Amino acid sequence: MEAGWLAGQRGWLDLPSRHVGEWLCDRSRGCRHRLGVRQPGLGRCDSLHRSGQCSLAGARAAVGFAQPGRGEAAAAVRRRAIGRLGPNPRRMGREPETLRMITVYGFSPSGNCHKVKLLLEQLGRDYNWIETNSAIGETRTPAFLDKNPNGRVPIIELDDGRVLAESNAILCWLAEGTAFLPADSWQKAQALSWLFFEQYSHEPYIAVARFICGWTPGDSPRRADLPKLRERGHAALAVMEKHLASNPWFTGAAYGIADIALYAYTCVAPHGGIALDAYPALRDWLARVEATSSFVPPPAPDAQAQALIDQSS
Amino acid sequence: MEAGWLAGQRGWLDLPSRHVGEWLCDRSRGCRHRLGVRQPGLGRCDSLHRSGQCSLAGARAAVGFAQPGRGEAAAAVRRRAIGRLGPNPRRMGREPETLRMITVYGFSPSGNCHKVKLLLEQLGRDYNWIETNSAIGETRTPAFLDKNPNGRVPIIELDDGRVLAESNAILCWLAEGTAFLPADSWQKAQALSWLFFEQYSHEPYIAVARFICGWTPGDSPRRADLPKLRERGHAALAVMEKHLASNPWFTGAAYGIADIALYAYTCVAPHGGIALDAYPALRDWLARVEATSSFVPPPAPDAQAQALIDQSS
Numbered sequence: 001m002e003a004g005w006l007a008g009q010r011g012w013l014d015l016p017s018r019h020v021g022e023w024l025c026d027r028s029r030g031c032r033h034r035l036g037v038r039q040p041g042l043g044r045c046d047s048l049h050r051s052g053q054c055s056l057a058g059a060r061a062a063v064g065f066a067q068p069g070r071g072e073a074a075a076a077v078r079r080r081a082i083g084r085l086g087p088n089p090r091r092m093g094r095e096p097e098t099l100r101m102i103t104v105y106g107f108s109p110s111g112n113c114h115k116v117k118l119l120l121e122q123l124g125r126d127y128n129w130i131e132t133n134s135a136i137g138e139t140r141t142p143a144f145l146d147k148n149p150n151g152r153v154p155i156i157e158l159d160d161g162r163v164l165a166e167s168n169a170i171l172c173w174l175a176e177g178t179a180f181l182p183a184d185s186w187q188k189a190q191a192l193s194w195l196f197f198e199q200y201s202h203e204p205y206i207a208v209a210r211f212i213c214g215w216t217p218g219d220s221p222r223r224a225d226l227p228k229l230r231e232r233g234h235a236a237l238a239v240m241e242k243h244l245a246s247n248p249w250f251t252g253a254a255y256g257i258a259d260i261a262l263y264a265y266t267c268v269a270p271h272g273g274i275a276l277d278a279y280p281a282l283r284d285w286l287a288r289v290e291a292t293s294s295f296v297p298p299p300a301p302d303a304q305a306q307a308l309i310d311q312s313s
Numbered sequence: 314m315e316a317g318w319l320a321g322q323r324g325w326l327d328l329p330s331r332h333v334g335e336w337l338c339d340r341s342r343g344c345r346h347r348l349g350v351r352q353p354g355l356g357r358c359d360s361l362h363r364s365g366q367c368s369l370a371g372a373r374a375a376v377g378f379a380q381p382g383r384g385e386a387a388a389a390v391r392r393r394a395i396g397r398l399g400p401n402p403r404r405m406g407r408e409p410e411t412l413r414m415i416t417v418y419g420f421s422p423s424g425n426c427h428k429v430k431l432l433l434e435q436l437g438r439d440y441n442w443i444e445t446n447s448a449i450g451e452t453r454t455p456a457f458l459d460k461n462p463n464g465r466v467p468i469i470e471l472d473d474g475r476v477l478a479e480s481n482a483i484l485c486w487l488a489e490g491t492a493f494l495p496a497d498s499w500q501k502a503q504a505l506s507w508l509f510f511e512q513y514s515h516e517p518y519i520a521v522a523r524f525i526c527g528w529t530p531g532d533s534p535r536r537a538d539l540p541k542l543r544e545r546g547h548a549a550l551a552v553m554e555k556h557l558a559s560n561p562w563f564t565g566a567a568y569g570i571a572d573i574a575l576y577a578y579t580c581v582a583p584h585g586g587i588a589l590d591a592y593p594a595l596r597d598w599l600a601r602v603e604a605t606s607s608f609v610p611p612p613a614p615d616a617q618a619q620a621l622i623d624q625s626s
Contacts, residue, residue: 149552164502166509173502189477189486196479199513239462
């Protein structure tokens with residue numbers, strides 16, 4: 001079971017999760033906000049309805065938006081709303097699977113980890129973040145390997161101890177039943193195709209070039225790999241540019257998790273010596289991602305990494 | 314909309330695709346066959362019901378199995394059944410999205426391509442296969458790049474010209490609403506996690522080591538990469554071995570697309586000089602995959618590739 005956010009309050013509806021994605025469509029002029037849903041049968045006077053909601057195509061549901069103010073994180077809006085309204089009795093005793101409290105083990109400079117933070121912020125979800133520095137072996141401790149034998153961040157851990165690894169699988173799970181992943185089977189498959197493209201044809205070149213430039217010593221033998229990595233990174237960006245020449249997003253008709261996944265390392269490609277000048281449609285897309293509601297930018301490299309990046313150009 | 318196979322005939326039911334996965338569960342002692350479904354409300358005398366069907370847990374649906382004989386491909390069973398029974402009038406005028414005729418562009422020795430063939434065979438789907446030799450540049454022609462700007466096989470093309478790339482995204486699309494991908498959100502996410510593991514931590518080492526050994530000249534400079542590729546390939550196999558010590562499958566409770574994806578290159582890892590002797594649970598799992606219904610093995614390397622493989626050991 002899944003639940004829908006009711007505009008401005010914690011109003012849970014016990015809907016099968018598969019319905020949420022089907023009924024929700026965002027008419028807020030391309031901006032994306034947290035969505036609330038009411039069941040089709042509910043009238044405007046129902047306690048779960050709230051003025052200011054927008055009717056949706058087909059009158060199957062109504063959606064309201066709790067819009068963050070300028071510079072305000074979605075989580076802050078949610079906390080404010082919860083504080084004002086308190087729990088909804090309809091929700092008592094139920095905890096939808098996808099709304100359990102989440103702990104993220106992540107390394108902040110990692111684009112793979114930032115993907116998860118960005119989606120959680122844009123979903124308005126509360127979460128704990130445990131900084132786990134993979135560059136100094138914190139993903140190779142016995143305690144961490146017990147959670148993920150593959151020794152990589154990010155992972156998410158639910159409050160009952162279950163763990164999910166692989167950044168793009170985490171995005172899919174978090175986005176299921178939300179507007180960040182299309183409900184249409186073919187569109188969803190296209191989004192998945194871009195997620196696999198990102199992990200196979202994009203990240204291993206663009207992210208690795210960046211890592212070598214900023215997080216290995218200036219005399220690392222790995223720097224010999226940079227020309228090949230940059231060549232293949234540019235090949236990936238050219239594929240993206242071709243798509244963006246006739247499509248505004250990678251997830252489907254609207255912004256979503258394939259955009260989040262591809263944004264994560266594309267926006268920092270210049271750290272690895274991969275300039276974006278030759279890709280105008282791609283630069284426009286980066287700007288559109290950065291204009292989405294509740295967007296949070298990746299952190300700037302620390303002084304040591306920035307110095308190494310500057311030396312690598 | 315999706316449709317269910319009725320046991321032994323082409324009996325379509327217009328069910329939302331999300332319900333098919335939910336209602337189907339295979340009680341045939343771990344063997345996997347093509348599944349038929351009837352709506353919960355239908356009685357045994359309904360024209361869509363057929364003797365020999367099995368009742369399912371919760372009496373929500375009934376499932377029948379069109380079992381292939383020993384050595385018989387599922388597609389042959391399907392063709393035989395269709396020839397005997399003819400079209401069902403309830404289906405006239407409808408063609409479910411996921412049951413359109415599919416053309417696969419694939420290179421037979423590629424494990425990524427074999428994944429798609431294996432699932433199509435096990436689903437009992439008809440398809441066209443267009444052999445596309447990526448080793449001699451057939452994925453870099455203008456005509457192919459027009460279909461997939463990333464220049465890789467496999468891709469699938471629907472009869473209306475739409476194209477889907479990335480082997481694991483193709484598996485997800487084909488498997489949606491079938492028993493090859495769990496309907497449960499968390500289980501599905503775990504399967505996706507293994508699919509991303511396969512493309513990021515497994516294929517780039519095990520498949521590439523194999524390719525270098527069998528499909529590049531004996532004096533290729535790429536052979537210098539083999540020690541590192543083999544080391545990382547073994548690391549991936551160790552992660553799989555750990556999982557298989559307490560789980561029979563990667564997709565969830567039953568065999569499915571994460572098993573298909575991981576099987577594809579694991580079974581041929583020795584071609585790349587990556588022996589499987591140290592992984593007993595993994596070898597048992599390979600045998601279980603090979604015992605599934607309608608399993609088709611990957612083709613043996615041709616004589617030239619086999620000679621190069623033999624020289625590389």
